[in-house]
Amino acid sequence: MDRILTRLAVARREGAPFGITSVCSAHPLVLRAAIRRAVRDGGPMLIEATCNQVNHLGGYTGMTPEAFIRFVERVAAEEGLDRSQMIFGGDHLGPNPWRKDAPEAALEKAKAMVAAYVRAGFTKIHLDASMGCAGEPAALDDRTIAERAARLAEVSERTAKAIGAPLPLYILGTEVPVPGGADHALEELRPTAPEAARATIAIHREIFSRAGLEDAFSRVIAFVVQPGVEFGSENVIGYRPELARELSALLDEEPQFVFEAHSTDYQTRAALTGLVKDGFPILKVGPSMTFALREAAYALDMIASEMVPNYGDRPLAATMEALMLAAPGDWQAHYHGDATALHLQRHYSYSDRIRYYWNRPEADRAFQTMLGALRGKTMPETLLHQFLPQLSAAEAGDPETILISAVDRVLADYQSACGTLS
Structure with missing residues (x-):
């Protein structure tokens, strides 16, 4: 090769x-x-x-x-x-x-x-x-x-x-x-x-x-x-x-x-x-691959919040925010501005420094909880269109398939x- x-x-x-x-x-x-x-x-x-x-x-x-x-x-x-x-x-x-x-x-x-x-x-x-x-x-x-x-x-x-x-x-x-x-x-x-x-x-x-x-x-x-x-x-x-x-x-x-x-x-x-x-x-x-992955994961987090009883209000995003605030070393020197600007950059920056946190145990648990909440469930087409409008019919399926399709694009x-x- x-x-x-x-x-x-x-x-x-x-x-x-x-x-x-x-x-x-x-x-x-x-x-x-x-x-x-x-x-x-x-x-x-x-x-x-x-x-x-x-x-x-x-x-x-x-x-x-x-x-x-x-x-x-x-x-x-x-x-x-x-x-x-x-x-x-x-x-x-x-x-x-x-x-x-x-x-x-x-x-x-x-x-x-x-x-x-x-x-x-x-x-x-x-x-x-x-x-x-x-x-x-x-x-x-x-x-x-x-x-x-x-x-x-x-x-x-x-x-x-x-x-x-x-x-x-x-x-x-x-x-x-x-x-x-x-x-x-x-x-x-x-x-x-x-x-x-x-x-x-x-x-x-x-x-x-x-x-x-x-x-x-x-x-x-x-x-x-x-x-x-x-x-x-x-x-x-x-x-x-x-x-x-x-x-x-x-x-x-x-x-x-x-x-x-x-x-x-x-x-x-x-x-x-x-x-x-x-x-x-x-x-x-x-970073653009992990940005796409985070974008789809957050969309699934919102979908689960809407349709899965007792899932909570965006617990994956909340977990990532808590992790980044508790251990700011991987983003603090790279992001600038007031509290609102820093919050937006922590989650939505093209630099995607949130990628340094996905392998932490707390993040993995929240990620797996989100996947488990949606696995085996039919996500309504209208709900998918609300949060994942770029998703094609062929890509819609289990949550892992949706995440992998986001990276594949x-x-x-x-x-x-x-x-x-x-």
Whole structure:
């Protein structure tokens, strides 16, 4: 399956570009939706975990890289997707979770994390050492970033060889949107300047060569740049091909590579199609899937409140509000305004920081209570139309089917944009 990734640049050069959706989520229903689509379309499926979400110490999901793969494999087995159809990627692997540590201490933890990812079977590795650690500027210079990325690549290479695993494919580059979306309203966003991208590629090539990592660099398939797409808490910056034209043209000078597009959430189908055509064929998506899931779950919460005796008044939403207020660490620094604005952002922001709370026991209990209240019951068409007007007759059914269909509508735009995989 990794051959699909190595074909991306070739296909672009041959004038027949295609793309691949990078599913960035650990939510079981999101993964199930993506796996079902992969089964229906014949695969492959690219699934990515981030350094904060999954690492050798557990991350915020409590899963190590090995545990994450086992978890996804269980869902895939239930849905009939063969393991050979799945590609696992590690995203932003570097010191980010330990930025408050001294640089060397943070880098040592990052090395251990990269080794754990490779040992677990992740074969697409995004090395990101762009963030400053204790005593350093928030953003580092290209040379320091490349030197640290090379040190992480050396660990990755050594680990793969030691266990006889396939040598990884790499993603490099530092100019990425804010993970999880910006924390303010956005008005305009400029793509990475071609000269900046050119310098980033040249510095990484030089430093990897000096470190004896020419073979690893030959397996770099993409660099991360800013194509001019982003979402904030309340708005989305759409892709404008004319602004990225010069950046896209750089790929003609560097035929080994394509660009990887982060924060493509909430882009239109036409915009996603344009990104693939213009050399950004790896489309990373996360919050828009969990946003769609939350939207449908809250609709079902309201439906249950209307039709199920003793269910209560939106207990799922009330549970999530209580959880976020009791443990504000995952949203407080990202949302701004008065009490009403903060309440709305906690639940309805495009940044969807509520996704960090779904795996908590209280949230899971409320979620399962909502599903149990509706399972086996016929939801009147008129009630469905009130709270889920976008639902088609074919999608109406048990609550799990409704939730999975909500996520699948997001994935459908990506599948259409990516076209036929070569």
